[in-house]
Amino acid sequence: xxxxxxxxxxxxxxxxxxxxxxxxxxxxxxxxxxxxxxxxxxxxxxxxxxxxxxxxxxxxxxxxxxxxxxxxxxxxxxxxxxxxxxxxxxxxxxxxxxxxxxxxxxxxxxxxxxxxxxxxxxxxxxxxxxxxxxxxxxxxxxxxxxxxxxxxxxxxxxxxxxxxxxxxxxxxxxxxxxxxxxxxxxxxxxxxxxxxxxxxxxxxxxxxxxxxxxxxxxxxxxxxxxxxxxxxxxxxxxxxxxxxxxxxxxxxxxxxxxxxxxxxxxxxxxxxxxxxxxxxxxxxxxxxxxxxx
Amino acid sequence: xxxxxxxxxxxxxxxxxxxxxxxxxxxxxxxxxxxxxxxxxxxxxxxxxxxxxxxxxxxxxxxxxxxxxxxxxxxxxxxxxxxxxxxxxxxxxxxxxxxxxxxxxxxxxxxxxxxxxxxxxxxxxxxxxxxxxxxxxxxxxxxxxxxxxxxxxxxxxxxxxxxxxxxxxxxxxxxxxxxxxxxxxxxxxxxxxxxxxxxxxxxxxxxxxxxxxxxxxxxxxxxxxxxxxxxxxxxxxxxxxxxxxxxxxxxxxxxx
Numbered sequence: 001x002x003x004x005x006x007x008x009x010x011x012x013x014x015x016x017x018x019x020x021x022x023x024x025x026x027x028x029x030x031x032x033x034x035x036x037x038x039x040x041x042x043x044x045x046x047x048x049x050x051x052x053x054x055x056x057x058x059x060x061x062x063x064x065x066x067x068x069x070x071x072x073x074x075x076x077x078x079x080x081x082x083x084x085x086x087x088x089x090x091x092x093x094x095x096x097x098x099x100x101x102x103x104x105x106x107x108x109x110x111x112x113x114x115x116x117x118x119x120x121x122x123x124x125x126x127x128x129x130x131x132x133x134x135x136x137x138x139x140x141x142x143x144x145x146x147x148x149x150x151x152x153x154x155x156x157x158x159x160x161x162x163x164x165x166x167x168x169x170x171x172x173x174x175x176x177x178x179x180x181x182x183x184x185x186x187x188x189x190x191x192x193x194x195x196x197x198x199x200x201x202x203x204x205x206x207x208x209x210x211x212x213x214x215x216x217x218x219x220x221x222x223x224x225x226x227x228x229x230x231x232x233x234x235x236x237x238x239x240x241x242x243x244x245x246x247x248x249x250x251x252x253x254x255x256x257x258x259x260x261x262x263x264x265x266x267x268x269x270x271x272x273x274x275x276x277x278x279x280x281x282x283x284x285x286x287x288x289x290x291x292x293x
Numbered sequence: 294x295x296x297x298x299x300x301x302x303x304x305x306x307x308x309x310x311x312x313x314x315x316x317x318x319x320x321x322x323x324x325x326x327x328x329x330x331x332x333x334x335x336x337x338x339x340x341x342x343x344x345x346x347x348x349x350x351x352x353x354x355x356x357x358x359x360x361x362x363x364x365x366x367x368x369x370x371x372x373x374x375x376x377x378x379x380x381x382x383x384x385x386x387x388x389x390x391x392x393x394x395x396x397x398x399x400x401x402x403x404x405x406x407x408x409x410x411x412x413x414x415x416x417x418x419x420x421x422x423x424x425x426x427x428x429x430x431x432x433x434x435x436x437x438x439x440x441x442x443x444x445x446x447x448x449x450x451x452x453x454x455x456x457x458x459x460x461x462x463x464x465x466x467x468x469x470x471x472x473x474x475x476x477x478x479x480x481x482x483x484x485x486x487x488x489x490x491x492x493x494x495x496x497x498x499x500x501x502x503x504x505x506x507x508x509x510x511x512x513x514x515x516x517x518x519x520x521x522x523x524x525x526x527x528x529x530x531x532x533x534x535x536x537x538x539x540x541x542x543x544x545x546x547x548x549x
Contacts, residue, residue, distance in 0.1 A: 048378040052417030056490035076377020082298045089377055114305035118374040121336045123304055131297055159329040162318040
């Protein structure tokens with residue numbers, strides 16, 4: 001049996017995600033998360049990676065949950081799709097929530113399936129009245145089924161639809177207002193989409209309904225050389241860039257302290273480096289707090 | 294809703310390379326709409342190719358990165374993911390490889406892919422505690438004829454005309470041998486099983502393999518042993534039961 005050596009008997013019972021920095025956990029870091037003296041405030045995993053029936057992933061996750069507040073971040077609910085909601089997917093998420101008792105559960109404002117075929121990617125939703133009603137109804141169904149609030153993450157996008165009638169921030173705020181869901185503000189996504197579409201990043205942060213923001217994400221991205229100036233691609237394969245750190249400080253000034261996650265999903269660094277990256281977010285969180293006080 | 298549906302339909306077709314027509318009404322904004330859509334196409338195809346590579350590292354080592362990419366794209370053309378959770382994705386890769394004309398020079402490749410998939414299934418199978426000898430001892434001898442067993446959910450049985458276990462082992466990152474394998478040494482029968490978190494693979498004899506296969510198919514112990522003994526009169530089922538209990542292969546019994 002896999003156990004945390006720190007806290008082998010009892011689960012870390014306080015499920016709430018603290019308003020400090022945490023890191024996204026990948027399987028390569030299971031042993032570090034369990035045994036390293038270098039710690040972070042909380043951890044987040046991709047829900048779908050734990051939809052198996054048993055074995056190492058769930059065993060490690062349960063052991064780690066005994067030692068850390070944990071949140072579940074879904075990439076596959078396909079809330080913006082015109083396909084029916086996948087009932088099996090929803091049940092699997094509900095079972096995982098019952099097993100892990102996460103502090104937060106989040107999904108994306110995106111679609112990822114059409115006619116039962118899955119893109120394994122987060123495609124953009126047109127910001128129209130029709131789409132708003134459609135996504136809002138689905139968010140409500142998911143929340144009703146799970147019996148809890150979910151957070152919706154702003155997407156990174158590489159195109160806009162000409163027939164969109166809402167700004168992305170308005171669309172998210174409306175969704176939150178209509179369904180009671182929270183907002184997961186991904187500052188890297190906001191930066192990237194603003195760069196890619198020529199939106200004003202500072203205005204984007206001011207427009208988001210700050211009271212609804214329950215979590216912040218930070219991540220690295222890379223540049224796709226196509227076209228003039230290039231397109232920024234959400235790759236999660238490196239450190240957070242300086243412009244995103246700047247924007248993050250702006251976000252904290254506007255919104256106050258929020259649980260902040262470093263997402264690093266590919267070309268993973270050593271655990272120590274990942275925790276150092278989270279440490280930088282903690283530094284800004286403390287500074288923001290000091291300024292506000 | 295029509296516009297939302299049409300957009301998603303055309304978007305998905307473009308991403309999966311069924312069409313190079315882009316969805317209507319996408320803003321170009323300094324970049325051709327085709328180039329914008331190509332980013333999504335690349336994300337999907339590269340991401341799913343990587344998912345297959347993680348599932349089939351030995352196939353990848355045997356054929357090299359470029360050929361693996363061709364196999365992966367052919368697989369995505371015919372068998373894209375049917376759910377958001379990728380745990381079931383890639384199940385038919387061995388079938389695709391067997392169909393793929395350029396892969397036929399490596400006759401054992403489909404069996405290697407099948408073996409890698411079985412490792413994946415065993416890895417994610419349910420955790421179940423083993424059957425205790427004391428529980429089995431309580432069975433009334435009058436019921437022995439009706440006794441059947443449940444095998445651990447991670448148990449997988451594989452047979453091949455090739456020494457796929459040795460090929461698999463010699464392509465692991467921690468392998469230290471010379472990598473020379475005589476393909477004419479004959480095939481193998483394999484038992485995969487995950488007692489805790491790691492999947493273990495062992496060769497088993499033909500009689501043993503046939504008996505385990507019969508038990509896995511839900512045939513009673515007595516009938517399974519009778520069938521095995523028609524070919525192997527010396528078959529000692531006691532060894533199989535003792536090993537099965539001590540290793541945790543057997544998780545429960547029932548009567549049929």
